Amino acid sequence: MGPVFSGSVMTSMLLTQAAEIPQIVGGEAPAITQKNNPYVFRTSFGAQFSMPKLANYVRDGAKAKTVAILWVNNDFGKGGRDAFVKEMGTRNIKVVADISTEAGQADFSADVVKLKGANADLIFAYTNEEESARFLREAKKQGVKTPIVGETTLLGQKVLDLAGDAANGVKGHVGLTIDAPIDAVKSFAERFKKRFNYACDHNGIKGYTALYFVKHVTEKVGKFDSKAFAEKAHGITITPKDEPNILMEATWDKNGDIDRESFIGEVVGGKQKIVGTLPKLGTK
Amino acid sequence: MASFIQLLVSGLATGAIYALIAVGFTLLWQTSQTINFAQGEFVMLPAFFILIAMNYGAPFWLSCLIGIAVSIVVLGIAFKYIIVDPMLKHGVLPLVISSIALALFLKEAVKDFYSSQAQPFPVLVEASDVHIFGAVISSQSLVVLAVAIATVIGMTFLLNRTRLGRMMQATAQNPTLARILGVPVRRMVLYTFLLNAVLCAIASILISPIYLAKFTNGETLGMAAFLAAIIGGFNQVRGAILGGVILGILDNLSAAYLSSQYRAAFPLIILIIVILVRPQGLLGRVEERTV
Amino acid sequence: MNRAATISIAFAAAGAVIAPFMLKPFGIFLISMWAVLTIAAIGLNLTLGYAGQVSMAQGAFVGIGAYTLALLTQAGVPYPIAFAASGILCFIIGWGLGYPALRVQHHYLAFVTLAFTTIVFLLLRNEEWLTGGIYGVNAIARPVFFGWSTGKAMDYYFFCLGVLTVIAFAVWWMLRSPWGRAFVALRENPVRALSLGLDTRRYTLMAFAIGSSLGGFAGALFASLVQFIEPASFALNRSFDLLLMVIVGGSGYFMGPFVGALVAVLLPEWMRVTEGYYLIIYAALIMVMMPLAPYGIVGLIERGYKALTVKRKPPAPMLTPERTAP
Incomplete structure (x- = not known):
């Protein structure tokens, strides 16, 4: 799993690509997923x-x-x-x-x-x-x-x-x-607060999503294999029904971009x- | 027109803060040939001294006093004896390098031991608006301006009207002659370091509510101090003040009317022009070439 | 050159050739970076160590060189021509920048170059039609010579090492030529050099322009090494880093940049254990070093060696025990 800030993402990307290790990032710069790097996935929206x-x-x-x-x-x-x-x-x-x-x-x-x-x-x-x-x-x-x-x-x-x-x-x-009006998210936030004693921000959810994204895909692949993981993870849709901890239905497309519901605050x-x-x- | 006045006043307020920083910078140069590349960090740091004092429960005004006192000790006395004095015999260049390293050190220290994120900093007065000629001027800008002007007047008074100040000036202008005339040169040099620390602390209190306290703040401020000092005149207090004010106003006006993408470039272009046309700065004296 | 110095340089050179065979790809990347930065530092050393001028623009010259190579090769210009253009362009710009700046007081080059670096950064970032703006330039080619492709990490390292060797010898030869001795005279005693009828300003300017062109060559190598360049890589920090490299290694010593660049490349890796505190420690080390040994690591070693062999003729500042492999 990799960094949250776009700048640090860009540099670490080159290294993980060379090592063929999938990297899950929270950065939002569009360029991240436009470099044909098959090993990078987001947990937040690209611009x-x-x-x-x-x-x-x-x-x-x-x-x-x-x-x-x-x-x-x-x-x-x-x-x-x-x-x-x-x-x-x-x-x-x-x-x-x-x-x-x-x-x-x-x-x-x-x-x-x-x-x-x-x-x-x-x-x-x-x-x-x-x-x-x-x-x-x-x-x-x-x-x-x-x-x-x-x-x-x-x-x-x-x-x-x-x-x-x-x-x-x-x-x-x-x-x-x-604060999303979705029960799974609310209960996650409460649990987070109880356990770590401070309020969770969206980066907390990003990390959490990343974790269960990896878990879910790895379970589907059936073993720890970074290449197979990367192939499987593109185009996957995970719903809360399959994996309750993903919190919300989410789709990763062929570039590793995520798509899901969002909100106006x-x-x-x-x-x-x-x-x-x-x-x-x-x-x- | 209203927006022009608005830009002018906020530029003036920023410029006044730049001037304070630039004055300290030129004083150090004059008395000890110190080109302090950490000057910006010297302004960034006192805000954190104050925040730390406030975290221990001290009220804001007391924290400011503590912040100024700590600045005098750390940025004045410690800086002179630990960093500058051992370097003086090696000349100007090694000291420049040392102060670049010091800038890096201070930045990283704040980042690692306090926070890498910007911190809110209390304002001196509650924000309210003042309307002048249809322009909305915030009371904050006016207070900044008032404090900065008062500081400059106080300092000019100290330098020109008191015996101590005249001795400091004598030291700055010609240390050898001053020593012959019986001025305690070494002590005077120390005093300029203390004065610089105080100026930096005041600038820090003025600018942190606007900039928010952050470890990277020194980068822009240090650059501004250089530019102001060189544009105004490296060896004149008046020059540094003028340079600071010009810089503040220029920055605002060029960002609004010329190009915001290149706003950082305009002061630098002015700098290059000044260096080429009038290398001693707008108000500077010609210095004999030191090789 | 005395024997101890010759032997240590021979060992170091052998180390530099053997090293990549014992390293992982990341290690090869690091030593390639070392070779690239050494070239830039050699250039800055001419300005700083010999002419005594602080230049805060070496990072910007590296940037100009990198963009020149990247944009020219992508426009279809053959690699050798693009490579030469990187250095030549920086030489011209360096001359144009130094000429007016050196006319005035001597520490003003520092300020002019400071301003220059920032302006170059803004140009690279804002002129998107030319430089790709904030996204930089991607997929920069590595050269192919007579069928030898340097696309692989190790091949490219040897290419960098080759360029470094050629440049190091050229500079070494230049400093020993009658013409180059003027640089050394400039370092030893500028006032005397002036009174001996040496046009110091002209030589200072020459040192700065040549130093800048080496920055350009380093930039050209840098572009193909990382294959992705963006304006932020060439902001003021890069210039500061290079400056510190020269100082740490030993400014005015021929071997100084080699050692300084090595420290700058390897130290962050070695200090991984200190987590985020690496920069604090680095800065503190420099502050401690400056008053104790302002002549850098190489200077320190030379003085130590002198102290041990008092009776012998003092060696030339050429001595360094160099370690190349991490």
Whole structure:
């Protein structure tokens, strides 16, 4: 099993591919599964899966005609931004501002001024956790009224902690959450809390999913064989009926990307609340 | 227009913090030929001293005082005696390398022993907005600006109006002559290190609520200090202040009106132009070439 | 050159040839990386050790070299031409950068190169049409010479080692030529060199430009070694790493970069046991080393050797017990 952050994923990937060991990762950069590496699997959505879902929401849920994008200029942010812009194009939603920010950027005043100037129906923010928090603080400071929507990261606990009440009202796509209105997930979160004495975040579920993904596939293969594992795992669908601990029905496609139900969350009073469900995209 | 004023004020506030850091940087250079590549980390660190004090239950104001005191000991006294003094006889270059290693050391120490993630840091005043000419200016920016200006005024007063300050300046400008005139040069050099530590700690208190306390904060701040010092004039306190302010405003305006993808490049281009056209910096004196 | 130095270099060279046969693929990757970084460090050593200028741009030159090779070979340019272009381009850029910077005060090259490195990073990242932007360039070819393909790890290692050998001899020869002795004079006593009528600025500039071109060659090798390059690999940290390598090995010593690069490549592997604390320890070691032995490992060994053999003529700074295999 491998790292969660996209950057570290990229480097370790080369090594595990050479060693022919399947690697299960939590990173979200689209490029990870686009390198024809047959040994890499995700437990969280790649941006090329989550973006169409989110774009559907922007069109149908938020009914926006114009969007402004704020993204972080690294492999994570650029991937998400490119995918999002593409999805906006196919849905005839106009991108009126396209603002790149630096990883580790501290001062967002200039970016927020530009966002305000763009006058979009909706702001899409795709930055890392700390920068998201700094951005939200600055947006509140400058009195931005436009709804802000983002990916899982934007609603992460870390962002909520750092941004404080500046995060209220922000909506985001939640690929995976312990607050999901699904019983299996809820009971998992409770058990996790009891056992480790702290609240689980989505990375906890990623790890858990990875574990049972491996267990399930290995059982099907019948032995520990990394090559056979890799072959079997592509295109597999695991439902909670077959493997209760997988928590939710999930499909891995030929690239090792995962597809499953996901949610729309909103920050209310400093807490993330699930306000909607987005269906599985299905096989493309 | 409103957004322009907004950018100007927030740029000014950031610039004022840069100025504080750059002033300490030039003081060290003047008195001991120390090019401190860890200056940014010197600003990153005090925030963590304060957070640690607060974790032990101290109120925020007390923690700030403790943070400043610890900074004086660690970043002033210890830095001078442990890192700088043994290196001085080897010249400028080895000290540069040493301070690069020190920067790495401090960063990694905070990451491994405190946290690799950003930490919320208390604000000096509750955020509220002030409306000037239709622009929304946060009270935070104004407070930052006020504290920074007060610090600069206090420091200028210390340097220009007190006997101690004049001795420090004499040491900075010509140590040999100062020694002949009976100035305790060694003690004055130590005082500049202490002053630098205090300036860094104050800058840290001002910037951490905006930047959030994180081990990587020093990278941008250290770079800003260099740029400010060189653009303004490596050997003048006034120059460093001017350089800091220019840098803060330039960064904001270029990100908003030119290109946000290249925002980091504009200050560097200015730097190269200044070096080529006016190598002593905007307000600097010409220094005799030291080989 | 005295006998002890000759013998140790011969052993080290033999070690470098035998090593890959006893290593796993990852080990071969590491020693290939060592060869590549050594070339970059030799270049930086010319600037830092001989001309006494801090350059924070060696990482950027490695980057320019890497991208030049990657983009040219993918555009169909034959490998040898692309390889040569990497070094030549860096030489030209180095000259263009150093010329104005060295006109002014001497520590200003450090600041100009610092700015340069950041700007190069931004260009590599933002100019997506040319450099592939943040995703970098993929699937970079390894060369084939007269039917000898260097596609396999070990073959590529020998190619890197060959390039390193050629470059090391070229630099060694250059430093011993009358022309190159000016560099040494520059290191020994710049003021005297100046008063002897040596155009120090010109030689400093030359050292910097040649050093930069070696960075470019190293970058070209780097690109084919890792086969995937991205802008982040050539940010300021890479330049700092190279700088520390030269210092740790011993700046101004011919063998310094070899040892420094070896330490930089192997130390993280050896210090796996210390978990995440490796960088702290590395930084602390450098801080301890600087006041005690600012002349680096090779300098330390030379001085130790001198102390043992007081009566003999002091040896040239050429001595190193080198260990190649981890």
